[in-house]
Amino acid sequence: MSTRSGFEKHFPEALNEFAFVTVFDLMIQYIKEGRIKLDRTRFAGVKATYHDPCNYGRKSQRLFGHAYYEEPRWIMDQCLDNWVEMYPTRENQLCCGGGGGTPPTGYHEERFHYSRWKAESIKATGADMLVVPCHSCHGQFNAMKKKFDMPGLQVKYLWELVADCLVV
Amino acid sequence: MKEAQKIIDLNQADPQKFRSWNFLQDFCITCGLCASSCPASGIDGFDPRKVVRMVSLGLEQELVDSKFPWICTMCGKCEEVCPMQINIPDLVRSIRGLRDRDKVPGTLHKGLQAALKTGNNLGLPKDDFIFILEDVGEEIAEEPGFEGFKVPIDKKGANVLTTVHNKLVNTQNEDLKHWWKIFYAAGEDWTIPSDNWEGTNWGYFTGDDEAMKTMTGRILENMRRLEVKTLLWPE
Structure with missing residues (x-):
């Protein structure tokens, strides 16, 4: 998101010179064009849930006029038979606590205090797998597992889920 | 985490201080929705409403010295619920920018x-970077279905350019x-x-902002140097 807003702010001319694609749109393109095939039984028996990152939701809506809520959910549907929404989601979602560059600040206690509501949201789903499309969220959730007693939770990138389901 | 809450000294107020900041901060109706929605409220004795009011009052030193703007993840929940649409995340980012860089x-x-000096946050030398990529690429090539996989480094004319999270x-x-x-x-490709x-x-x-521009400009340089068609926005 920082790169995209950097381009829009400082190098708008490049937006006409090149094509740009989000992780969601590229994966969707590959799936819809039949360039990749996915096996939806790969995680049979696993209950998954999805986390909306702030940057692809509220922040993208404000900066780029579009929030990526439906795209990742469509991709989840192509990979999984059994996944559930957590509460709250989309524009009402709670940040994981690892956004805004907070992990390298050293304020760890504060960062986990921040994420206490999110931990409850995740636990309430009863999910074994938490899918995220953001590096910061991924790191924060892995760190939260120990802090909030969620040792069995598997934290997975959205593109990792797709790669795991590839039929090659 | 708990610090004694200081009484704000309004004699220090300077309402002109942040007049040039265009985040609608002076339109705050002090409803408190931002403060109730924010998971960081209370840390350091701060909450989003207090930050907005302190910007309006121009209490610069207290804001800059506080760790609250660094614990706030700029997630935008406060802005989402704000009836006046005050841009609190960018306001917080601007407070961050006022800190002495060594603090x-x-x-x-x-x-x-x-990153500004070497091109990446780790200061990882180019040879080491290439070694890691090729090593991981060889591991993939050993997996069934991915025979012959190679990492295309600096491939001119490729369709998609990717970046790497450090x-x-x-x-x-x-x-x-x-x-x-x-x-x-x-x-x-x-x-x-x-x-x-x-x-x-x-x-x-x-x-x-200057650093942001430099880092973004380098990606653009790579796109032109390698004559790629598309950038995959970094995840």
Whole structure:
């Protein structure tokens, strides 16, 4: 998101010179064009849930006029038979606590205090797998597992889920 | 985490101080929705409403000295619920930008300095970067279905240029594999630059617009140098 807003702010001319694609749109393109095939039984028996990152939701809506809520959910549907929404989601979602560059600040206690509501949201789903499309969220959730007693939770990138389901 | 809450000295107020900031901060109706929605409310005795009011009052020193703007993740929940649509995340980012650079907490500014100097937050030398990529690429090539896989570094005329989040060439090399496998399966013509490959842009976090511009400009340079058609926005 920082790169995209950097381009829009400082190098708008490049937006006409090149094509740009989000992780969601590229994966969707590959799936819809039949360039990749996915096996939806790969995680049979696993209950998954999805986390909306702030940057692809509220922040993208404000900066780029579009929030990526439906795209990742469509991709989840192509990979999984059994996944559930957590509460709250989309524009009402709670940040994981690892956004805004907070992990390298050293304020760890504060960062986990921040994420206490999110931990409850995740636990309430009863999910074994938490899918995220953001590096910061991924790191924060892995760190939260120990802090909030969620040792069995598997934290997975959205593109990792797709790669795991590839039929090659 | 708990600090004695200081009484705000209104004699220090300078309502002209942040007049040039255009975040609608003076339209705050003090309803408190932001404060109730924010998971960081209470930390350091702060909450979003207090920050907005203090900006209106021009209480610069207290804001700059507080760690609250660095614990706030700029997630935008407060802005979402604000009936006056005050842009609190960018307001917080601007407060971050007022800190002396050597007082930016943790490794944020150090990582950014390394990135400006070397092209990546880790200061990872080019040879080491290439070694890691090729090593991980060889592991993929050993997996069934991915025979012959090679990492296309600096491939001119490729369709898609990707960047790399520094943690993937630090401790989490395994996570390089996911996108690479997808590209391979999709038959994508893609590439990774050997210089200025950093996908993060910590100037965004420290409130440093010049650094953000430099890092973004380097990605654009790579796109032109390698004559690629498309940039995959960093994840």
